[in-house]
Amino acid sequence: QQQVKQSPQSLIVQKGGISIINCAYENTAFDYFPWYQQFPGKGPALLIAIRPDVSEKKEGRFTISFNKSAKQFSLHIMDSQPGDSATYFCAASLKGSGGSNYKLTFGKGTLLTVNP
């Protein structure tokens, strides 16, 4: 129930195309869903996040779509660029002790390659 399942493992997209990464979860106690981006040799960095009471959130070329009934959420990268090539992790947050959300459960990651 603690898992977040992410697919695909890897994705190759042409420049200008749309990249789509999907995640699914079981635990309905998860209440915050961030996406992290990781470049080689670096730590992950927060990209965009959504709460389950919102069905979509858009920031620039990045959009999260959230389907609460299906317990699924996805990241869409519009007009993908070679600079977007990185590993993307979905995550889900549970309330830790004290009632605040600090524990993140990460998906296994998707290696995105955007060809020029």
Add this chain to the structure above:
Amino acid sequence: DAGVIQSPRHEVTEMGQEVTLRCKPISGHDYLFWYRQTMMRGLELLIYFNNNVPIDDSGMPEDRFSAKMPNASFSTLKIQPSEPRDSAVYFCASSFRGQSYEQYFGPGTRLTVT
């Protein structure tokens, strides 16, 4: 701000040796997290601290692993004795209570145990 600082960046050691990884969180952040990243298991939360106090160590794999946070600006993760299966990249991250969902990760320590 320099961000989260980790040292060393790379560590190669022999099985059975003690390994100490170090982390300096972002000034003012009151939460500190230690993660381990491997190809097989992805990113795993090992332990996290709030105001220097360990809150949840349920992710610590076994007694060979220990973590301390003696003050707000320093934490260590120690493995004693180390084993080849401990080879991984270890990340430290910090966050501020008011922005609890955004964790700032350090560059990681790549540990190789031979």
